[in-house]
Amino acid sequence: YTIVFCICSFLTYGNTCGPSEYKSADEECCPMCNVGSVVYRHCTGDFSTTCIPCAPGTFMSQPNGLDKCFPCKHCAESQGLYIQSKCTRIQNTICDVLDGYYCIDYSDSQCRHAEKHRVCKRGQETKTSGTKTSDTECVHCAPGFYSPSGLNCTKWTDCAARNGIKVEDGSPVKDVRCVQKRKRYCLVALCPPVICAAVIAALYRRAHSEAQTVNNGEWIQFFFKLN
Incomplete structure (x- = not known):
């Protein structure tokens, strides 16, 4: 044994x-x-x-x-990657995700493929910005708000607060349309000084002529009463 x-x-x-x-x-x-x-x-x-x-x-x-x-590994821009550290004899290439992209495929603690962040549509806004590991999150604008570019939702304009009148309703992609109320001005305030003076003089002459006509009529009536 x-x-x-x-x-x-x-x-x-x-x-x-x-x-x-x-x-x-x-x-x-x-x-x-x-x-x-x-x-x-x-x-x-x-x-x-x-x-x-x-x-x-x-x-x-x-x-x-x-x-x-x-x-050595290749970091292709077409896959949303760039070279963070070049390949050497003792170490493989280290790739990282390009700005504006997020990784969808990991292998050996490294990203193999990334895609572009979602772009929010008109009528939406960005709730959460995208990162290298997650996509952008979009939400629709609440009633009474609009977003023409998909970045931020803005409240519709309050026409009354701006002394205006609403002539067109708003939507999720555009603001309401307002027009200013017409302002009334005194005629004298709108007239240039020379024109105003001419108008006042004409009105005075007309009033004086009418008054004289009335006085002449009263004298004629008085004369006939005496006879």
Whole structure:
């Protein structure tokens, strides 16, 4: 039993590589390559692992026994993304969401695809502005308010408060239409001084002429009474 236990222990130990080793195709426990590099030639009994650095456009972010680096991620503007941090040999590209967009697809704690924020329509206003993780929330204007551009709802104009008359009702997309009340002015106040003087003189002459005519008529009646 002791011999069998020793043989099993040897086989188990031989099949297990250390934490910084990997098992090659030849069943050798070879030293791993460092971050930013991959295996060029596996180790042999006399030689250690030969590593090469990752080529531009590829990366390796952990010690490994692989023979190929991973391709760098692309941040496409058509997907609402931009490059926050460029790809290096030891780190993948870090993408972030463009302004005016929000993420709809996450993977490995990074956004893979984003869409534009909703634009509120006429007759609506923005209740909650969009963020990088949520879309814009729109609400309809309350009765008596309007929004021609979809940004903010504004109360209809109070025509009476502005000494006006409402001639057209408002709607969710436009304000009421008011016109100013006509103001009445005294005739004298509207007349230029020269015209006013001429009018007053004409009225005076007419009144004087009528008074003289009346006086002449009274004298004629008195004369006939005497006869």
